[in-house]
Amino acid sequence: GRLNVLVNTLGKMPKDLFAEFDHTAPEDLPAGDVKYHQGFSSDVSTAGGPVHLSLAFNPSHLEIVNPVVEGSVRSRMDRRGDPKGKQVLPVLVHGDAAFAGQGVNQETLALSETRGYTTGGTVHLIINNQIGFTTSDPRDLRSTLYCTDIVKMIESPVLHVNGDDPEAVCLAMQLALDFRMEFAKDVVVDIICYRKLGHNEQDTPALTQPLMYKKIGQHPGTRKLYADKLAAQGLGETLGDDMAKAYRAAMDEGKHTVDPVLTNFKSKYAVDWSPFLDQKWTDAGDTAIPLAEWKRIAEKITTIPETVAPHQLVKKVYDDRAAMGRGEVNVDWGMGEHMAFASLVASGYPVRLSGEDCGRGTFTHRHAVIHDQKREKWDEGTYIPLQNVAENQAPFTVIDSILSEEAVLAFEYGYASNDPNTLVVWEAQFGDFANGAQVVIDQFIASGEVKWGRVNGITLMLPHGYEGQGPEHSSARLERFMQLAADTNMQIVQPTTASQIFHVLRRQMVRNLRKPLVIMTPKSLLRNKDATSPLSEFTKGGFQTVISEQDEAIAKKADKVKRVIACSGKVYYDLVKKRVEKEATDVAII
Numbered sequence: 001g002r003l004n005v006l007v008n009t010l011g012k013m014p015k016d017l018f019a020e021f022d023h024t025a026p027e028d029l030p031a032g033d034v035k036y037h038q039g040f041s042s043d044v045s046t047a048g049g050p051v052h053l054s055l056a057f058n059p060s061h062l063e064i065v066n067p068v069v070e071g072s073v074r075s076r077m078d079r080r081g082d083p084k085g086k087q088v089l090p091v092l093v094h095g096d097a098a099f100a101g102q103g104v105n106q107e108t109l110a111l112s113e114t115r116g117y118t119t120g121g122t123v124h125l126i127i128n129n130q131i132g133f134t135t136s137d138p139r140d141l142r143s144t145l146y147c148t149d150i151v152k153m154i155e156s157p158v159l160h161v162n163g164d165d166p167e168a169v170c171l172a173m174q175l176a177l178d179f180r181m182e183f184a185k186d187v188v189v190d191i192i193c194y195r196k197l198g199h200n201e202q203d204t205p206a207l208t209q210p211l212m213y214k215k216i217g218q219h220p221g222t223r224k225l226y227a228d229k230l231a232a233q234g235l236g237e238t239l240g241d242d243m244a245k246a247y248r249a250a251m252d253e254g255k256h257t258v259d260p261v262l263t264n265f266k267s268k269y270a271v272d273w274s275p276f277l278d279q280k281w282t283d284a285g286d287t288a289i290p291l292a293e294w295k296r297i298a299e300k301i302t303t304i305p306e307t308v309a310p311h312q313l314v315k316k317v318y319d320d321r322a323a324m325g326r327g328e329v330n331v332d333w334g335m336g337e338h339m340a341f342a343s344l345v346a347s348g349y350p351v352r353l354s355g356e357d358c359g360r361g362t363f364t365h366r367h368a369v370i371h372d373q374k375r376e377k378w379d380e381g382t383y384i385p386l387q388n389v390a391e392n393q394a395p396f397t398v399i400d401s402i403l404s405e406e407a408v409l410a411f412e413y414g415y416a417s418n419d420p421n422t423l424v425v426w427e428a429q430f431g432d433f434a435n436g437a438q439v440v441i442d443q444f445i446a447s448g449e450v451k452w453g454r455v456n457g458i459t460l461m462l463p464h465g466y467e468g469q470g471p472e473h474s475s476a477r478l479e480r481f482m483q484l485a486a487d488t489n490m491q492i493v494q495p496t497t498a499s500q501i502f503h504v505l506r507r508q509m510v511r512n513l514r515k516p517l518v519i520m521t522p523k524s525l526l527r528n529k530d531a532t533s534p535l536s537e538f539t540k541g542g543f544q545t546v547i548s549e550q551d552e553a554i555a556k557k558a559d560k561v562k563r564v565i566a567c568s569g570k571v572y573y574d575l576v577k578k579r580v581e582k583e584a585t586d587v588a589i590i
Helices: 002-008 014-021 065-080 096-101 103-111 147-154 166-183 210-218 222-232 239-252 291-301 312-325 333-346 406-417 431-445 448-452 478-484 498-510 552-556 571-582
Strands: 040-046 049-055 091-095 123-128 158-162 187-192 351-355 396-400 423-427 459-463 491-493 517-521 563-565 587-589
Touching: 002 014, 065 091, 065 103, 065 406, 091 096, 096 123, 096 147, 103 147, 103 406, 123 147, 123 166, 147 158, 147 187, 158 166, 166 187, 222 239, 291 312, 291 333, 312 333, 333 351, 333 498, 351 406, 406 423, 406 431, 423 498, 431 459, 431 478, 478 491, 498 517, 552 587, 571 587
Parallel strands: 091 123, 123 187, 158 187, 351 396, 351 423, 423 459, 459 517, 491 517, 563 587
Antiparallel strands: 040 049
């Protein structure tokens, strides 16, 4: 089915597809993937003008690509200034068993009408072959009458249609599209059909479904039924066979089966990824900003309009940040992060930050959204300083997401996959909640480049550290990310100071390298005076992969050092404290 879509809908050249199967096509990916996981895009001519078709790269994990597609669509909508999705349409094709069975579908449907994730309505096609691999007994298949009953949660219409009646399927599709364009809501077309062969062409489904496959064996096939119907209407006895012969002849010659595919068409919205390919991960980035620029931006993002009445705790945070901006006190983590975002949007790089608690920050260090304490309605009385940095700044978007990890992270990956110039950040409420999105991390973030050649600059912020929350909320599973890291596929960092988070976030955009960035963010260091940084560390220097010994007395007497301790994160401050207690001047810490 996937190969059918590649050739007959998107117009992939059959000769190119066959060359991939024959292993005669050039293969330059270290791992690669099966042919029916590969994405593809093309421009086709229609009565209304050229249409760009894009098929997402997908792993075998059923349905997980759906929120990735939605994120990619949202990115395209934002780039076009198309908030209603009138120019971009997400189409998701499902199997019946997977649509009912995979929880990521519920999460994705739950996103569909929220402000940060809506895509103006998705058209869902269910290829309903009434068999989930080897499960077709209704007692085992699901707990609902229809596989589509899940969409009752968003009250979307469902059109059930007989797959043996192509004209009825076309009518259902027209209705679905008209509904979507009119009401900007999801709509489902459930095509009731059957699976001719097994799960793949080598499978023998009669092993487990003897009754069903006896009937299927006697079925003449949809093409034959429709050809007979057309013949009965006087359109020629050989029409079906003639079309099949012409199609096969085109395939044998390796020609396009879709006419016409536009080969030289270039959309003005196309993204040029070439600057981001074949870059060195060791390249430096110029991430410091001039002092005058620092002070100008800092004043902008620490000024709250008089019309907004912040909570007293938030007012204190902003008063402290204003002093940091002026260089009167060292800069803390929240200000370092805020200044990274502010300087990026001022330079034309959009920032998109999402997660379950990221407006405020789980540990109340961020306060990117100021809530007016005197507001009287839901939809008024918030102020976002980062949206007021400069007149012609890039957008800053911050979203308190629904309580989902898997679909939200997949959505953000999809968004980043379509826009290398936006800093896309997903923040887990607690780092261990990334557990709930492990499929996305394994199948897309860690492996998308090696499998599909797709570079992606998604950033994950994972609060990490055993500080008063118990084992459930302590570990972002640093070791898992290390196990997934090879061939420089990801950047995994545990910053120790405020200037480090500033530089690493800016570096993610300023460099032309696009690799997933996983940040083990702290808890206690958010307010630890030792982890603050002087203003000079922001106006010069950059992100340091290694921070050398900071005690000048020890650094100057390197020949006296008997032990070197390498560490990352907050344990550095514990070690320094212990070293002072023990007067262990023969120990260096890096």
